[in-house]
Amino acid sequence: MENPNEKYKEIKGWGVDTDLENEPNYPIKKYNGDDHKRLNWERPPLQPVMGEILKSVEHPRMPAVFGTQNPPAGLSGAVRRIAFKYDESEYGHWLNLLLADRINVIEGVIDDIRHGHFPNIFSEKGMKADWKHNRKELVSKVVVATAVITAVCLLSSQKKKSKKAHLSTLA
Amino acid sequence: MLAMNYRGPYRVRASQKPEPKIEHPEDVVVRVTRACICGSDLHIYHGLVPDTRVGTTFGHEFIGEVVEVGSDVKTMKIGDQILVPFNISCGRCAFCKQELFSNCHESNPEATAAGGIFGYSHTCGGFDGGQAEYVRVPYADVGPMVIPSDIHPDDAVLLTDVFPTGYQAAEMGGIKPGDTVVVFGAGPVGLMAARSAWFFGAGRVIIIDRIEYRLEFAKTFAHCEAYNFESIGDPVLFLKKQTGYFGADVCIDAVGCEAAGSALQTITGKKLMLQAGSATALHWAINSVKKGGIVSIVGVYGPTDNLIPIGNVVNKGLTIRADQCSVKRLLPKLISHIREGYIQPRDIITHHIPLEEVSDAYHIFSAKLDNCIKTVLIPPSARN
Numbered sequence: 001m002e003n004p005n006e007k008y009k010e011i012k013g014w015g016v017d018t019d020l021e022n023e024p025n026y027p028i029k030k031y032n033g034d035d036h037k038r039l040n041w042e043r044p045p046l047q048p049v050m051g052e053i054l055k056s057v058e059h060p061r062m063p064a065v066f067g068t069q070n071p072p073a074g075l076s077g078a079v080r081r082i083a084f085k086y087d088e089s090e091y092g093h094w095l096n097l098l099l100a101d102r103i104n105v106i107e108g109v110i111d112d113i114r115h116g117h118f119p120n121i122f123s124e125k126g127m128k129a130d131w132k133h134n135r136k137e138l139v140s141k142v143v144v145a146t147a148v149i150t151a152v153c154l155l156s157s158q159k160k161k162s163k164k165a166h167l168s169t170l171a
Numbered sequence: 172m173l174a175m176n177y178r179g180p181y182r183v184r185a186s187q188k189p190e191p192k193i194e195h196p197e198d199v200v201v202r203v204t205r206a207c208i209c210g211s212d213l214h215i216y217h218g219l220v221p222d223t224r225v226g227t228t229f230g231h232e233f234i235g236e237v238v239e240v241g242s243d244v245k246t247m248k249i250g251d252q253i254l255v256p257f258n259i260s261c262g263r264c265a266f267c268k269q270e271l272f273s274n275c276h277e278s279n280p281e282a283t284a285a286g287g288i289f290g291y292s293h294t295c296g297g298f299d300g301g302q303a304e305y306v307r308v309p310y311a312d313v314g315p316m317v318i319p320s321d322i323h324p325d326d327a328v329l330l331t332d333v334f335p336t337g338y339q340a341a342e343m344g345g346i347k348p349g350d351t352v353v354v355f356g357a358g359p360v361g362l363m364a365a366r367s368a369w370f371f372g373a374g375r376v377i378i379i380d381r382i383e384y385r386l387e388f389a390k391t392f393a394h395c396e397a398y399n400f401e402s403i404g405d406p407v408l409f410l411k412k413q414t415g416y417f418g419a420d421v422c423i424d425a426v427g428c429e430a431a432g433s434a435l436q437t438i439t440g441k442k443l444m445l446q447a448g449s450a451t452a453l454h455w456a457i458n459s460v461k462k463g464g465i466v467s468i469v470g471v472y473g474p475t476d477n478l479i480p481i482g483n484v485v486n487k488g489l490t491i492r493a494d495q496c497s498v499k500r501l502l503p504k505l506i507s508h509i510r511e512g513y514i515q516p517r518d519i520i521t522h523h524i525p526l527e528e529v530s531d532a533y534h535i536f537s538a539k540l541d542n543c544i545k546t547v548l549i550p551p552s553a554r555n
Binding site (some may be wrong): 008011012013014015016017018019020022028029030031032034035037038039041042043044045047053054055056058059062063064065066067068069070076080083084088091094097098100101102104105107108109112119120121123124125126127128129130132133134 | 221227277283299309339343345347369512531
C-alpha cells in the first residue's frame with residue numbers, strides 16, 4: 001500500500017528507540033529468577049492496621065502499605081464484607097461490591113442531609129459547564145424532560161378524575 | 172484541606188476533608204501543585220469500577236512539594252518538587268525487582284491482580300488521590316523523583332502516567348521499522364501511543380476515533396492519519412483495505428471499557444454491566460491486526476469478563492501484550508526524549524481548571540465539551 005506520509009523518517013525522534021531484539025513474547029521485565037522464591041522477599045516495614053481493612057482472600061498476609069480512607073461502614077460495609085469472602089475470580093466478589101457501591105451512594109446522600117448539607121446534584125454533575133459550553137443540548141434536554149413530566153402529570157390527573165367520576169356514578 | 176470528593180456515578184464535588192498524615196515510615200506528604208484528570212478516572216467517575224466508595228478522592232496523575240517526611244525516607248526532603256508515578260511500588264517484591272512496578276504485591280490488600288494506585292477505588296488499594304491540596308505518598312524512595320529543573324511542570328505532570336502509558340503501549344507492540352501501527356482511541360493516551368510509535372520506527376501510524384476535534388488534533392500532534400469510525404463503514408474492513416488486505420502489523424487498544432461503536436457491546440457492557448465494560452476497540456484490534464501480529468492493550472477494563480473474539484486470537488496466532496504502565500522504569504528515557512525535543516507532552520493540555528470547579532472539570536472532560544483533550548486541576552494553595 002502507498003504510504004500517505006512519505007516523509008515519515010523526518011518526524012522528530014523517528015527510530016530513536018528502534019529495537020530489533022524486542023520480540024514481545026514475554027512481558028517487559030528484567031527476569032531474575034525471583035519468581036521461584038514466591039512470596040519470600042525481604043519485606044518493607046509494615047504499616048500498623050488501625051481500622052478495618054478488607055483483604056482479598058488471595059492474599060495470605062496484609063501487604064506492607066494500604067489506604068485507610070473510607071473504611072467499610074453501614075449497610076454497604078456489610079455487603080462489602082460478604083464480597084470479600086469470595087475470591088477475585090468469583091462473581092460473588094465483584095457483583096456484591098457493585099451492589100455495595102450503589103447502596104453507598106444512597107448512604108452518602110443521607111449522610112449529607114444528616115450533616116445539614118443538602119447535595120446540589122445539578123452542581124455535582126457539572127451542569128454549569130453544560131450551560132456554558134453545551135447550552136443548546138441542555139435546553140433541549142430540559143424542554144423534553146419538562147414535556148414528559150407535564151404529560152405524565154396530565155395523564156395521571158385525568159385518570160384520577162375519571163376514577164372519581166366512576167366512583168360517584170357507582171354511589 | 173480542599174479535595175475532590177466522589178459522591179456517586181457522574182457526581183463529584185470539591186469539599187473540605189482532613190489533611191493526610193504519615194502512616195508508614197516510608198511515606199511523605201505532598202502539597203499538590205498540579206493534578207490531571209485521566210481518561211481512566213472517567214471509568215470510576217461513571218461508576219464502572221467495583222469498590223469505588225463515596226468520599227474517595229480521585230487523582231493518580233499529580234506533582235507537588237514534599238511537606239512532611241517519614242522516619243525511614245532517605246532520598247526525599249521537605250521542599251523537594253516531585254513527580255509521583257501513579258503506581259505505588261515497594262521496590263522489594265519479586266515483581267518490583269523485575270521492573271514490573273505496576274504489579275507491586277505490597278501495596279494493595281483488596282486485590283492481588285492490581286498493584287496500588289492513587290485514588291483509583293479500593294480495588295486498587297483504597298488510597299486517596301492527588302486531586303486535593305495534600306496527598307499521602309507511600310514508598311517515597313521508590314517511585315517518586317525530584318523534577319529536573321529544566322522540565323516544565325506541565326510536562327512533569329504528564330510524566331506520571333499519560334506519556335509513559337502511551338509510550339509503553341507502543342513499546343509493547345514490538346514495532347519494527349516500517350510497521351503499520353493502528354491506535355484505537357485519540358484520547359490523551361492514544362495520542363501519546365501514536366506519537367511514540369514513530370520512536371520505534373513505525374512506517375505508518377493510523378488513529379481511529381469518532382471525536383472529530385481529537386482526530387484533527389492527532390494529525391498535527393502525532394503526525395498520523397486519523398479516521399472517524401462513524402464515516403468509514405466497518406473499521407475492520409477499512410483497515411484491511413488500508414493495509415493491502417493484510418492487516419496492521421500492530422494494533423493498540425487505548426480506549427478500554429467505554430468504547431463506542433457496537434450497540435451490543437455498549438448495551439451489555441456499559442448500560443447493563445453484564446460484562447466488564449464495552450470491549451469494541453479490543454474486538455476491532457484483534458480483527459484488524461495481521462496474522463502473527465501483536466495487540467497491545469493499555470485501555471482499562473473491569474475485573475470480570477469481556478466479549479472478545481478469542482477464537483481469532485488463536486486462529487491468527489496473535490500475541491496479546493498488556494499491563495498497567497511501569498512508569499518508574501520509563502522515566503529516565505522519556506525525560507531524555509523531552510530534553511532532546513522529540514516531544515512536548517504538554518501540547519495536549521487544553522484546560523487548566525481550579526480544583527474548586529472539579530465538578531465542571533469532570534463533566535467537560537467526560538462529555539468532551541469545549542474541545543477538551545487534557546485537563547489539569549490547580550489546587551488553591553498552589554495558586555497563591
